[in-house]
Amino acid sequence: MEAFESTIQIGISACLAGEKVRFDTGHKRSNFCMDELGNYVEYKKFCPEVAVGMSIPRATIRQVRVGDTIKVCRPDGSGDVGQSLTAYGERVATEQAKELSGFVFCAKSPSCGMERVKVYNEAGTGNSSEGIGFFAAQIMKHNPNLPCEENGRLSDRHLRENFVMRVYVYKHWQTLNLDCVGVHELTRFHAKHKYLLMSHNYEAYKALGRLLGNAVGHDIEEIKAQYISHLMQGLSRPASRKNQANTLSHLQGYFKNVLSKIEKQELCEAIEQYREGIVPLYVPLTLLKHHLTVHSNDYLTEQVYFNPYPNALKLRFGI
Known part of the structure; x- marks a missing residue:
């Protein structure tokens, strides 16, 4: 990933x-x-x-x-x-x-x-x-x-993580061949960043979904300009524990039919401990990544949320 x-x-x-x-x-x-x-x-x-x-x-x-x-x-x-x-x-x-x-x-x-x-x-x-x-x-x-x-x-560890994350997302955008990007490519880019944006600004995630959903027939250059502007604005807000926990719970739902009762309980407890500030984000994320390795899911594998920047930077260890 x-x-x-x-x-x-x-x-x-x-x-x-x-x-x-x-x-x-x-x-x-x-x-x-x-x-x-x-x-x-x-x-x-x-x-x-x-x-x-x-x-x-x-x-x-x-x-x-x-x-x-x-x-x-x-x-x-x-x-x-x-x-x-x-x-x-x-x-x-x-x-x-x-x-x-x-x-x-x-x-x-x-x-x-x-x-x-x-x-x-x-x-x-x-x-x-x-x-x-x-x-x-x-x-x-x-x-x-x-x-x-x-x-x-x-x-500030939250502002530091947020800045580096935005740099990598913006680089992803810059590497697109924007002259050839249409609604389909924009929608795919948005899909990959879905949970990352959701964890920072749920309202921005929904608004961009509506923008792309109504994009057909509109000036694609204007749609692209609006998209990247709203995306970067939405990501500029450091993610709260509440939003992160809600996002983690959404991701947990993909494994509801493949995890054992004990595994589900372990993951629920890790997410709740994160929500309460007992453990850092890295703890429930590591569990989710483990389950994704065991139970492959192509859609989740493409989610930037799991690896928005090199893990060796250890930016999620302290948030």
Whole structure:
């Protein structure tokens, strides 16, 4: 069931890759990105501040509100690079990011932060955490389906698992020959991702089913655009224990006629213990995978839910 052959490229802020490109010649290397996830993906590194001509070392920059606009400049208000960062971000977003399956940004950076970047008042006497990094903003604006995350949030095991899962799903989508994809191929893709989406957002699963069910006679390009947009939005919500347990119960139903009474009880108890937070997701999943090995089912074997990414990443051990 586990087959990940295509090379996955992820964009990353260069400082998170360990490159000494920060204003003080330092870095903010992400051990998870480089030592764990890095074994399965290739990174394309970006330092927008260096890319627009800033030196190493350099003076610090911040976002500063001046009237109705925001500058990215030194604390004294000089050296505004806001327009340069925006132009560079737009160029990367439109020329390079289309080949990426995800992006990891440096949190709180005036160029790379995804959210909650400090925006100072012109006098420098106060700030609010309402900004978005100028470079990151362009990447996300022009690639709204691209899975993006910040290094700090990847410390949360649920957000970490969710990000990696979305990267692999998005890569699955990118490997389709979209010029040749019709309703049949879309429906098959949806069927493979059925239980994964159900575990994250049941409403999105039903809505996409209706979209495909009514697709005949409509513009297929518009259907494809709507499908991937709603799919990635639906998967962006980390799966709750309740939704996961309900999904596991649905999967259990496929084995109701082949398991012994003791096996059924064991599986029910594992799912309930997961629901109650006693055991991680990996416990009932392992049981289901075992039964699927013994009692083969072609439809379940194709379900991405069982192996959304390499098991060696151990992302389901802690959720």
